[in-house]
Amino acid sequence: MKILYGRVIDAISEEALENGMVVVEGERLVYVGERGGFTPDAAEKAEIYEVEDGTIMPGFIDAHIHLSGTESIHRSGESPYDLLLTSVRDLRDLVDAGVTGVRDMSAFGSALKRAVEAGNIVGPRIMPGGRVMSISSGHCDFDPLLEREEVNRRDLTGCLVDGPEECYRMTRQQFREGAQFIKICATGGVSSAIDDYNDVEFSPEEIRVIVEEAARHNTYVTAHCTGTRGTKEAIKNGVRCIEHGVLLDEECVKLMAEKEIPLVTTLSVSLGLADMKGLPEHMMRKAAKLGDASKHSFELAHQYGIRVALGTDYSNSPNTPFREIGKEFYSLTRCGYSNMEAIKAGTIHGACLMKSDTQFGSLTAGKLADLVVVKGNPLEDIRLLADADKISLVMIGGSIKKNLAGGQNGGGCAE
Numbered sequence: 001m002k003i004l005y006g007r008v009i010d011a012i013s014e015e016a017l018e019n020g021m022v023v024v025e026g027e028r029l030v031y032v033g034e035r036g037g038f039t040p041d042a043a044e045k046a047e048i049y050e051v052e053d054g055t056i057m058p059g060f061i062d063a064h065i066h067l068s069g070t071e072s073i074h075r076s077g078e079s080p081y082d083l084l085l086t087s088v089r090d091l092r093d094l095v096d097a098g099v100t101g102v103r104d105m106s107a108f109g110s111a112l113k114r115a116v117e118a119g120n121i122v123g124p125r126i127m128p129g130g131r132v133m134s135i136s137s138g139h140c141d142f143d144p145l146l147e148r149e150e151v152n153r154r155d156l157t158g159c160l161v162d163g164p165e166e167c168y169r170m171t172r173q174q175f176r177e178g179a180q181f182i183k184i185c186a187t188g189g190v191s192s193a194i195d196d197y198n199d200v201e202f203s204p205e206e207i208r209v210i211v212e213e214a215a216r217h218n219t220y221v222t223a224h225c226t227g228t229r230g231t232k233e234a235i236k237n238g239v240r241c242i243e244h245g246v247l248l249d250e251e252c253v254k255l256m257a258e259k260e261i262p263l264v265t266t267l268s269v270s271l272g273l274a275d276m277k278g279l280p281e282h283m284m285r286k287a288a289k290l291g292d293a294s295k296h297s298f299e300l301a302h303q304y305g306i307r308v309a310l311g312t313d314y315s316n317s318p319n320t321p322f323r324e325i326g327k328e329f330y331s332l333t334r335c336g337y338s339n340m341e342a343i344k345a346g347t348i349h350g351a352c353l354m355k356s357d358t359q360f361g362s363l364t365a366g367k368l369a370d371l372v373v374v375k376g377n378p379l380e381d382i383r384l385l386a387d388a389d390k391i392s393l394v395m396i397g398g399s400i401k402k403n404l405a406g407g408q409n410g411g412g413c414a415e
Contacts, residue, residue, distance in 0.1 A: 001025050002369075002398070005035055006051025007377065010363040011058045011347040014340060016379055022056050024369040027398040032363045047407050051373055054392060054405075057343065058362055059100025059124070059370040060385070061350025062325060064243055064264045064311025067091070067126075068106040068156040071317040083156060084108055091116070091123030093322035095401045098391040100370040101125040101361075103181070103311070103354055105132050107156045110178025122401055125370070127354040130179035131159045132224065133170060133210065138201045139185035139224060142193045158185075164209045167202070171213040180355075182214050186223040186239065187230030190246075190273065190290065191283055197246070197290070198227035204237045211238035219355070222264070228252065235261060241353060243311065246270060246290060248297035253304040262353065263301050264311040265345065267331035269320065270294040276319040298335035308332070309353050310346035326385035329378070339382045346385075369398040373405050 001024065008020030010032055023031040023038055031038035040046060069075055069086030074093075076082050087108050094102065101124050104112070109128025116123040134140030136148055140158025143151060152159045161170045171182055184202060188195035195201075202210075207221075214221045222241035225231040228249050231242060235255045242248075242256065243264045256263065271294060273279070273287040301308060312328045314320035332342040351361025360370045373393035376384045384390045394402040 001040055001046040002049065002395075003040065003046045004049040004051060004056050004373070006373075007055045008032065008363060009055055009057040009340075009343060009379070011344050012362045012364065016055065016377070020056065022363060022371065024395070024398050027368055029363060029365050029367050029369050032365055049373070049393070049405055049407050051405065053375065055374045055377055056363070057372060057374060057378070058347040058360070059372050059394065059396065060098045060326065060346050061101040061103075061310065061354065061361065062094070062099055062312050062314070062328075062346075063103045063309040063350040063353045064266055064313050065102045065104055066106045066157050066313070066315060067102070067104045067108050067112060068315070069108075070156060071315040071320075073316055073318060073321065080156065084111070087112060088115070088121050088123075090316045090322060091121060093316060093388075094124050094325065095122055095394055095396070096391070097323050097325045097388040098372040098374070098385070098394055099124045099322075099325060100372070100394065100396050101127075101350060101354055101356075103127045103129060103350070105129045105157065105183045107131055107177075113178070124396065125354070125356075125360070127180050127356075128178055129181045129183050129222075130174035130177055131155065131157060132183045132185060133161055133167070133174075134158050134185040135201045136160045136162050137194050138199075139187070139189045139191075139195060141195075144194060164205050167206045167209045168213060171210050175217050181219045182210060182221045183243070184210060184221060184223050184234075184239070186225050186234035187227040189224060189226045189244075190270075190287055196227075198229070200227070200230040200233055202233075204233060207234060207237040207239065235259065244270065244294070244313075245297050245301065246294045248300055250300065253300050253306055256301070256306050257304045260307070262307040262309055262349065263298075264309050264353070265298070265328060265332055266311050266313040267294055267298065267335065268327040269313050271331055271334065278319070295335050298332070298337075302336050307349055307352070308337070308341075308345045309349040310342070323388040324386055326387070329385045330383050333382050339379045342382055343378065369395055371395050
């Protein structure tokens with residue numbers, strides 16, 4: 001048994017519990033509430049953690065990540081084997097930063113998920129989405145000199161499909177390889193080598209085929225959306241989640257509100273892209289044009305009450321290190337969201353997109369014990385969450401993965 005005393009943010013309540021108590025038994029939370037409100041059996045054998053100048057809160061969930069290793073600071077080579085091993089190393093950085101769950105879009109997600117669940121490697125919970133589906137000449141078509149078949153053989157993050165029949169077959173292939181949701185590119189993007197961010201990619205017929213096949217697997221389709229018209233096409237044809245949402249207008253958010261479609265952030269990239277180093281010229285030109293469009297979109301989404309989940313699009317590159325992944329919380333507050341709203345976006349709302357909000361995402365008795373201890377109070381300074389050194393303890397399913405917080409009666413040893 002593990003008992004933590006201190007300030008508690010449960011991601012359900014609107015305020016922190018200043019004199020709180022969290023009790024973990026096995027892999028689950030058995031009590032979250034006022035200090036002294038629970039008397040455990042054999043308390044003398046419990047590991048005790050007194051969080052005197054910090055906050056106990058749910059582990060962070062990044063709902064938009066690509067665990068391909070291709071841009072990582074730890075990359076040791078270019079082969080798929082090198083990149084898979086790089087991704088394993090990257091998972092440790094995620095946990096160190098307080099991330100306990102991710103929604104991944106890459107070829108490696110399913111294998112990494114199995115390895116984490118088997119206890120063979122340290123990492124967050126993973127909901128794999130497989131490779132991102134794009135049309136030829138679309139957002140994931142980065143080398144037009146290669147044959148499409150060669151692109152699909154090599155690419156670890158995207159695949160090219162054209163026409164309803166290919167969409168149907170590739171969607172089934174993604175599920176065959178372990179995907180638990182599907183991501184498509186409804187528009188072009190800033191990083192696209194060929195298309196413009198206002199380009200509309202899939203036809204309505206192609207989108208509907210993918211959506212219908214996902215529904216047969218009891219899951220949903222999410223869409224990369226930069227331009228406005230392609231976003232509307234995705235919403236109207238059954239996509240259940242919007243990624244980025246850079247150029248949303250009022251019609252978009254009204255449709256999203258009517259259909260209860262959530263929005264995933266990636267704001268620290270879009271708001272900071274113009275200041276990043278070493279990016280290709282075509283990306284810099286597009287970034288300069290977009291300016292503060294993302295900020296306006298999320299202000300509009302906030303006005304209409306759209307549920308927002310935190311995602312980063314980070315790749316553990318020098319510009320997007322996993323140790324600073326918590327910058328996304330602060331980026332959301334720059335768009336008019338309160339610190340508590342940002343915290344819920346990065347915890348319980350992410351768990352909803354992982355289809356697991358009944359299992360984790362908040363500190364609630366009966367749920368899996370996925371939690372972190374942060375130095376200081378993020379309700380006063382949300383930027384505390386942006387520094388892995390401020391994360392003093394990380395627990396996933398009751399198992400301690402990082403511990404700088406000490407502990408008594410045998411506590412303090414990370415597994």
